Amino acid sequence: MRLEYFQMVDRITRLDTDARQIAADCVVPDESPIFEGHFPGHPIMPGVLMIETMAQTGGWLVLATLRFASMPFLAQVKEAKMRAFVAPGAALQAEAELLHDGSGYAVVKGRIATGGKTAAEAEVRYRVVPFPNETLRGQMLETARRIGVPEAFFHAA
Amino acid sequence: MSSTFETVAGIISETCDIPREKIRPDSHAINDLGIDSLDFLDVAFAIDKAFGIKMPLEQWTQEVNDGKVSSDRYFVLKDLCDNIDALVAAKAA
Numbered sequence: 001m002r003l004e005y006f007q008m009v010d011r012i013t014r015l016d017t018d019a020r021q022i023a024a025d026c027v028v029p030d031e032s033p034i035f036e037g038h039f040p041g042h043p044i045m046p047g048v049l050m051i052e053t054m055a056q057t058g059g060w061l062v063l064a065t066l067r068f069a070s071m072p073f074l075a076q077v078k079e080a081k082m083r084a085f086v087a088p089g090a091a092l093q094a095e096a097e098l099l100h101d102g103s104g105y106a107v108v109k110g111r112i113a114t115g116g117k118t119a120a121e122a123e124v125r126y127r128v129v130p131f132p133n134e135t136l137r138g139q140m141l142e143t144a145r146r147i148g149v150p151e152a153f154f155h156a157a
Numbered sequence: 158m159s160s161t162f163e164t165v166a167g168i169i170s171e172t173c174d175i176p177r178e179k180i181r182p183d184s185h186a187i188n189d190l191g192i193d194s195l196d197f198l199d200v201a202f203a204i205d206k207a208f209g210i211k212m213p214l215e216q217w218t219q220e221v222n223d224g225k226v227s228s229d230r231y232f233v234l235k236d237l238c239d240n241i242d243a244l245v246a247a248k249a250a
Binding site: 075076100101102103104105107125127 | 195198199201202205206211212213214215216218
């Protein structure tokens with residue numbers, strides 16, 4: 001994870017659009033300016049970044065499901081729960097399940113586990129709209145390749 | 158009144174915190190009930206789930222924006238319910 005750049009997902013470990021599921025590894029950095037303020041003497045991952053991690057993980061599932069034809073933007077977060085402190089250096093397993101692929105929107109259930117225990121969970125909803133420009137689409141494809149989204153998902157089925 | 162309307166009215170009342178008695182078949186979801194696009198996302202998800210359909214909101218919005226149809230066609234509740242019934246029937250066919 002590169003928290004300052006909002007790069008939350010390190011590696012996709014499972015992506016099954018038929019089963020509507022995705023899983024990803026995300027390693028919290030040992031050091032980040034964020035931990036200087038959150039909190040002094042007790043560094044932990046901010047809950048909003050845990051939510052962002054679930055949103056991005058689910059977002060990759062939506063993108064893969066749509067074969068990168070449209071872009072999901074975070075619209076709602078429901079029932080977000082931070083169940084445990086997450087310290088610098090923690091290895092996180094993020095996963096998401098697509099609950100509904102609507103017209104112009106999508107809904108996923110996200111979860112983050114560490115050490116075999118649930119650290120956070122939330123229902124995340126997105127507006128799904130055409131890419132605003134080719135720059136963003138190109139960047140998303142480049143990032144997708146870097147984190148291991150299989151090439152088959154980049155093109156229409 | 159149709160069971161579709163009762164279901165939709167119940168969803169809108171619960172999702173948008175609007176008193177049930179204010180929701181009538183001739184109510185316009187946006188103009189009369191003041192449901193904004195973010196709340197309508199909740200309503201759409203609940204309707205899709207309740208009826209097992211996928212309302213083509215993108216297509217409807219495009220038609221309204223292009224001036225092809227009035228927003229009444231999709232957002233007055235009795236018309237919305239007619240559209241839901243048609244989608245349910247098409248799915249069953």
